[in-house]
Amino acid sequence: EVQLVESGGDLVQPGGSLRLSCAASGFTFSNYWMSWVRRTLGKGLEWVANIKTDGSERYYVDSLKGRFTISRDNAKNSLYLQMNSLTAEDTAVYYCVIDDRGAPYWGQGTLVTVSS
Amino acid sequence: DVVMTQSPLSLPVTLGQPASISCRSSQSLVHSDGSTYLHWFLQRPGQSPRRLIYKVSNRDSGVPDRFSGSGSGTDFTLKISRVEAEDVGVYYCMQGTHWPWTFGQGTKVEIK
Numbered sequence A: 001e002v003q004l005v006e007s008g009g010d011l012v013q014p015g016g017s018l019r020l021s022c023a024a025s026g027f028t029f030s031n032y033w034m035s036w037v038r039r040t041l042g043k044g045l046e047w048v049a050n051i052k053t054d055g056s057e058r059y060y061v062d063s064l065k066g067r068f069t070i071s072r073d074n075a076k077n078s079l080y081l082q083m084n085s086l087t088a089e090d091t092a093v094y095y096c097v098i099d100d101r102g103a104p105y106w107g108q109g110t111l112v113t114v115s116s
Numbered sequence B: 001d002v003v004m005t006q007s008p009l010s011l012p013v014t015l016g017q018p019a020s021i022s023c024r025s026s027q028s029l030v031h032s033d034g035s036t037y038l039h040w041f042l043q044r045p046g047q048s049p050r051r052l053i054y055k056v057s058n059r060d061s062g063v064p065d066r067f068s069g070s071g072s073g074t075d076f077t078l079k080i081s082r083v084e085a086e087d088v089g090v091y092y093c094m095q096g097t098h099w100p101w102t103f104g105q106g107t108k109v110e111i112k
Helices: none
Strands: A003-007 A018-025 A034-040 A044-051 A058-060 A068-073 A078-083 A092-098 A110-114 B004-007 B010-013 B019-025 B038-043 B050-054 B067-072 B075-080 B089-095 B107-111
Touching: A003 A092, A018 A034, A018 A092, A018 A110, A034 A068, A034 A078, A044 A068, A044 A078, A044 B089, A058 A068, B004 B089, B010 B019, B019 B038, B019 B089, B019 B107, B038 B067, B050 B067, B075 B089
Parallel strands: B010 B107
Antiparallel strands: A003 A018, A018 A078, A034 A044, A034 A092, A044 A058, A068 A078, A092 A110, B004 B019, B019 B075, B038 B050, B038 B089, B067 B075, B089 B107
16 A cells, blocks of 8 residues: 655744655655645645656756755655745645656645744 | 646535536646646545546546546546535646646535
8 A cells, every 4th residue: 555654844933944754655666756745725736846766857846946855765765855944935734745747646744834 | 837727616516416627727738748647636624635537537546437537638627427425625637747737726616
């Protein structure tokens, strides 16, 4: 059974940083592109970033470039999202998804709240 | 970015009756590999989104056959032949043809 378990969400002050993690199991992690998708109150569902099977290619939504970094560790079957210079607009539930140009599997999500 | 426009945004339905949601994209979703990466998702209250339909008209595993998808190019439709109580939630279309992948605004389906 495919499982994606996100962690690391928290309450953080504006300008702060946070690192999200996603533990994957039930499939061959290294064979799949992976992504982070977020759901905000204002914008609904928004694709954040994706990363190729071996980590050699990474793509970001333009508005987040430079602040967010996606990475993976295939030996640990894990996906990460480093988020810097956070603003209130980054408040969202962040989901880890398998990326086959769609999202057949989603994690349960982790809540990031940016507030003073 | 490709803009995905859904209608209606709110859809009150009667149990047992059909329902239909439209999704239009700002550019063609036909990829150079010939596939059209248009998918449909349902997010029930308190749950993560679940994919129902992939590449326009293919039902994901375990999805009841009362759900069907159709369309081409820039114009797509999700139909529910007979709405059941468990179909309540927010439906999203999503395109995976042009980066960044983008979602529609969502259509909230509720029982009358």
